[in-house]
Amino acid sequence: MRRTQRQRDIRTAYLLMSPAVLLLLTVLAYPLGWEIWTSFTSLSPLQEGGTAFVGSENYRRQFGDAQFWRATAVTVVYTVVTSAAKLALGLGFALLLARPFRGRALVFLAIFLPWAYPSGVSVIGWYWTLNPPTSTAYAPFMGHAKYLVDGVFGGGAWAFVSVTLFNIWRGSSFIGVLLLAGINAIPPELFEYALLESKSPWQRFRLVTVPLLKPFLALAVFLSLTSAFADLANVWMLTAGRIVFPVIGTHAYWLAIKAGQFGPASALSLTLVPFLLGVLFVLFRLFDPPSPEAA
Amino acid sequence: MNPRPWWTKLGHGTLMLLAAVYCLFPIYFMLVQSLKTPQEDVFGNPFIVMNPTFENFEELFERKSETRGFVGDALRRSYPFLDWLANTFFVFAGSVVATLVISVAAAYALGRLRPPGFRWWRRAIFATYVIPQTILFIPLFQVVNAFGLDDNLLALLFIYPSMALPFCVWMLSAYFQHLPREIEEAALIEGASRTTAFFRIVLPMSRPVLVAAGIFALGTVASDFMIASVFLLSGQSQTITAGIGTFDVALDELAAVAGVNLMAIPVVAISALFARDYVRGLTAAMVEGA
Numbered sequence: 001m002r003r004t005q006r007q008r009d010i011r012t013a014y015l016l017m018s019p020a021v022l023l024l025l026t027v028l029a030y031p032l033g034w035e036i037w038t039s040f041t042s043l044s045p046l047q048e049g050g051t052a053f054v055g056s057e058n059y060r061r062q063f064g065d066a067q068f069w070r071a072t073a074v075t076v077v078y079t080v081v082t083s084a085a086k087l088a089l090g091l092g093f094a095l096l097l098a099r100p101f102r103g104r105a106l107v108f109l110a111i112f113l114p115w116a117y118p119s120g121v122s123v124i125g126w127y128w129t130l131n132p133p134t135s136t137a138y139a140p141f142m143g144h145a146k147y148l149v150d151g152v153f154g155g156g157a158w159a160f161v162s163v164t165l166f167n168i169w170r171g172s173s174f175i176g177v178l179l180l181a182g183i184n185a186i187p188p189e190l191f192e193y194a195l196l197e198s199k200s201p202w203q204r205f206r207l208v209t210v211p212l213l214k215p216f217l218a219l220a221v222f223l224s225l226t227s228a229f230a231d232l233a234n235v236w237m238l239t240a241g242r243i244v245f246p247v248i249g250t251h252a253y254w255l256a257i258k259a260g261q262f263g264p265a266s267a268l269s270l271t272l273v274p275f276l277l278g279v280l281f282v283l284f285r286l287f288d289p290p291s292p293e294a295a
Numbered sequence: 296m297n298p299r300p301w302w303t304k305l306g307h308g309t310l311m312l313l314a315a316v317y318c319l320f321p322i323y324f325m326l327v328q329s330l331k332t333p334q335e336d337v338f339g340n341p342f343i344v345m346n347p348t349f350e351n352f353e354e355l356f357e358r359k360s361e362t363r364g365f366v367g368d369a370l371r372r373s374y375p376f377l378d379w380l381a382n383t384f385f386v387f388a389g390s391v392v393a394t395l396v397i398s399v400a401a402a403y404a405l406g407r408l409r410p411p412g413f414r415w416w417r418r419a420i421f422a423t424y425v426i427p428q429t430i431l432f433i434p435l436f437q438v439v440n441a442f443g444l445d446d447n448l449l450a451l452l453f454i455y456p457s458m459a460l461p462f463c464v465w466m467l468s469a470y471f472q473h474l475p476r477e478i479e480e481a482a483l484i485e486g487a488s489r490t491t492a493f494f495r496i497v498l499p500m501s502r503p504v505l506v507a508a509g510i511f512a513l514g515t516v517a518s519d520f521m522i523a524s525v526f527l528l529s530g531q532s533q534t535i536t537a538g539i540g541t542f543d544v545a546l547d548e549l550a551a552v553a554g555v556n557l558m559a560i561p562v563v564a565i566s567a568l569f570a571r572d573y574v575r576g577l578t579a580a581m582v583e584g585a
Contacts, residue, residue: 118517
């Protein structure tokens, strides 16, 4: 009796999971397979004649390409800078909000809004705010800022700064709320105990708060890394396609759409996957450790 | 705890103020822009609006979906904004509901029924986040065409849920897994079926987590720009996001900012309304580490 019940449960479980699994398979499995296959071929919509299987040619050529290394360097800088800033700001927000005070709900709402504000359109608003049409009242000011930044770091730097600021603005909001939820999930007794045992707030932060928050920090870092690495739309939008500092995402998009080289573009977008899998592995170790209660 | 001295309070207050200004300033700036007359946009102070007007918003609705011809050298276009509004509402609501239904089903299975290897299933679903979206829309286009959904809103209705699903399943299944068994067992002993116990007991008490998943899904859907502009090509079938992307900056600046606000305000209002439950739900899912 017990055994058949368990079997029935398992069958129900598979049934309930099937929509999610089917959806992910249709939307991701074929496209991913296509991308992996294409990365070994010379597929191009512009090319005459058939598509040839070229083996690891696309990958080998890519690693010898100066453009690739430039895009990688920009991506790494972009990701590290935005992730560090988002994490620092987010942690700051979470700690500020952790203790009750008057007006906390309002400050919380203010911190929550940059993420809630739909970035599909706010990115457009940012673009026009930072690169206004020449007629607007603040256009001269923004123009000065642009020339100042571009003058120091080279053309296109201002656009890149605006992408970075936008990413940090929105991401720090998400991470702040996520970490606040994480702090709330920690039993208060642990904090009270820490208050008795430790001497300084800094010590408490380093020895108690950070270790307890580690799984949530890891989750925040992972989500931040995947979104920054794959960041294409924001970079594309905020530079209006005039990309001077390409990240891997925009470089692959450019290769595929403007240059029609699907093979190299696929190879390029896939180079990130092993790295992200490594980060994911660390995340699972921290967040979902194998526990004895596993059924 | 001993009372905190005044300088700590002052420092705390200042930090709060800085945080709030930093977070709200861009939103405020966009709102102010959208309320300006063209005169004020050119000659006024950028940070305030003296004579607020809704004419930019009105203009969006008055426009018909035909080309208005050339003004100077520039093609002056018009936009079917009402269609966009309806499309956006349809796609957003549909995607959030679909995401919730599909992920609650999967999460209940993973966290409660626990088929063999449920941890690996959950990890595998979450791991789909490592697949870069970069040029995935090229093969995705073939899939969409195979279903006959090109330039159709329904295409977004099955792409969007796949973007929010992994996190929602992860969060919800962690929550269901840590819900004490006794909660359902009492009902099961009374003779209720699993289904009844789920709808009568588990679902109502999961409200905050469901809200958290729903808000996350809404945030994900609303933040997309790429998918909408790649898959929705003709004016009639676009969402606001895709549509505003085709605006001409120099000619339509104020109307576009008004459009940005028009889409943002309902989304922000809904999110703000549920903000408290959002945090509570995230916390509930994280208790004991998932």
